[in-house]
Amino acid sequence: MKKTFPRWTLYAALFVLYVLHNDLWFWNDGRLVLGLPVGLMYHFGFSIVTAFVMYLLVTYAWPEHLEVEDEGGQQS
Numbered sequence: 001m002k003k004t005f006p007r008w009t010l011y012a013a014l015f016v017l018y019v020l021h022n023d024l025w026f027w028n029d030g031r032l033v034l035g036l037p038v039g040l041m042y043h044f045g046f047s048i049v050t051a052f053v054m055y056l057l058v059t060y061a062w063p064e065h066l067e068v069e070d071e072g073g074q075q076s
Contacts, residue, residue, distance in 0.1 A: 005060040
């Protein structure tokens with residue numbers, strides 16, 4: 001797979017996720033979304049976005065020097 005995704009955008013996304021993790025704006029909000037508190041739904045969506053960004057980080061920003069092949073030709 002050709003890795004053409006710019007790494008700096010992934011690192012910037014990681015920083016944005018770090019900043020957005022503490023949702024102080026929903027702390028005292030009592031609204032319900034789909035029967036659940038809005039803060040819980042925020043973290044549900046946040047977890048999905050974070051999982052996707054982590055997938056992109058592993059796919060496009062993983063260091064090549066860590067991919068060492070064994071003598072049998074299989075990657076470890």
